Amino acid sequence: MAALISVVTDPIANAIGEPHIIHLREARIDEFLQAKSLSRNSQRAYRQDLKIFCAWYDARRSSNGHGAWESITARQVIQFKTDRSRCQAATHQRRLSDATIRRTLGTLRNFYNWMQRMGYVTHNPAAAIDLPKLAEPPIQHLSDQQVQHIFAAAIDTQLPERNLALLWVLNHNLRAGEVCALNYADYDGQRLTIRQAKANSTGIVPLNLEARAWLDTYLKWREAAGEHLQSSNPLFLSYSRQNCGDRLGYGGIRNLMDKLSATVGFKFHAHQFRHTYATNLMLKGMNPHHIMTLTRHKSPQNFRRYSKAAEQLAAERAFYNAIGETDTPSDIASWAG
Template sequence: MENRYATAELTAFEKHLALDKGYSEHTIRAYISDLTLCFNDLKAEHKGLKTLDEIDYPMLRLWLGAQVSAGLGRASVARKAATLRTFFKWAEQQGIVKNNPASRLQTPKLGKHLPSVLSTEQVTQLLKTAKAEAILQRDQGDREKLAHAVRRWCCLELLYATAMRVSELVSLNVEDIDFANRTIRVMGKGQKERVIPFGIPAARALEAYLKAGRPMLRISPAEKALFLGNRGNRLDQRQVRNEVHQASIQAGVPDISPHDLRHTAATHLLSAGADLRVVQDYLGHSALSTTQRYTHVDQARLAKVYLQAFPRA
């Protein structure tokens, strides 16, 4: 396979994902990484392979099988299969290949594992502990430690209050906050914008962070990012995950991730009686089926609703 198929076509596809699909840098990087690995492996396996048009369905199927044999998880294999289908569908539309060899690739069935969910008491303990740490640092007069503590508290409050993705959290700008209406503008997957309400506790955490946290972390007056890292630039996802991990340890609750907080918030909404469609909008899911897989209702509430509503309970 000529080198231009590892450069020109992938470069064009990368632009397509960014400009036409509006995918995030992280998602695009994963697509290109999967495709590069596949094409390099096929080139090594099939010495006479010179063009993308020579790749057929058996080759791709065997390559995915090799990934499974190498111990790759089902979710990762499913992602690679989806990447190949997306790329070759685009390549066929662009006239790069005559036939789509990936159209028949099937996605491995994924297990129904659900993220960890904290109880309302555990969430209260998590947020209460983070707030107490911020107050402690304020009283001790250490501005740098205060900035970090109030940033952690604010991140936790917003993640739970809005159920936003960690990628959405770090993409927030100061101008996205509307304190008058207590809402925040979020740019989700596929550049889809939604406005999410937040409560008084999150508003107080935001106010504290903007007063005592962000000014201490900010280096450039022109920086628009809401959450700033230690070097004054936009906070990255890895650091947020670490903050949530450290906060859960400090609070003495089960170790969680930002995604677990998102799932917890959605579950608590459903348990409180929220409509599934409302939760769908809240989470920014394009399909209701995604929300149905992503959330679950506790058995106690389900039994209670059954006894109250079902005529032959």
């Protein structure tokens, strides 16, 4: 099926009487992604969302007429939402989940907002479309006991200096992509400066004594190995056969989490340290506004997930104390300290 195209009259082509046909879809997407301050993972996700919509739209080109971005209507976006929400006759399963539809429509809306600002289109067909409502995802925090097991497992890895420093940084609320983007200059011996972050949530993250000690140990270990650390050097390096000496990537962090998961006997991922950080500070009674500053949340509604999780844990702990049960469930007791 032909791709979305737009007919543009080129002055040179006109001189020889031939219209110049160019494919604008990928060019517009590329320009949109270049204009956004996004991590590689976010760029990949945005591109995939737009491709999901385009694949659906292309399949209906014959009935929907011209395929330029500016000719897509709100009715067609509604049709996409409705069609992708339906169950397939053969499997009785939905074509796309509400979360995927919501994300795709949100990306499409942002894309059209950008094209409007650039003057490429005059309307946003996704602007008035209601996004599917989602249940609030649960906070996936780790208990103190689980964190201890993970750190103990990291000591026995082939690269304990880097891996422990990495875990301590993750344990201070950083996203995996933010850790990958850190340079040597972003660490001043006391705190980290986040310059590249999701939704431009940049900021400063203070580190506790143990995190600073392990990060200093790792950097001294690199210097002892002959590396001359400069401002632009990656804070964390890869030591894999394929990428040894390069900046540690998201895949490298994921592989480490998978290996540690196999060692400790329970599955976890890097983002759970972010959940754990916020929940722990709530349980310690820190001012929620200060926690939001450190977690770099812009939306109180999104941050509310963490406070609810902490309130639930605190309520359960208070319940067992009130009824005099000393045999408190381990997942609650491990938060008591």
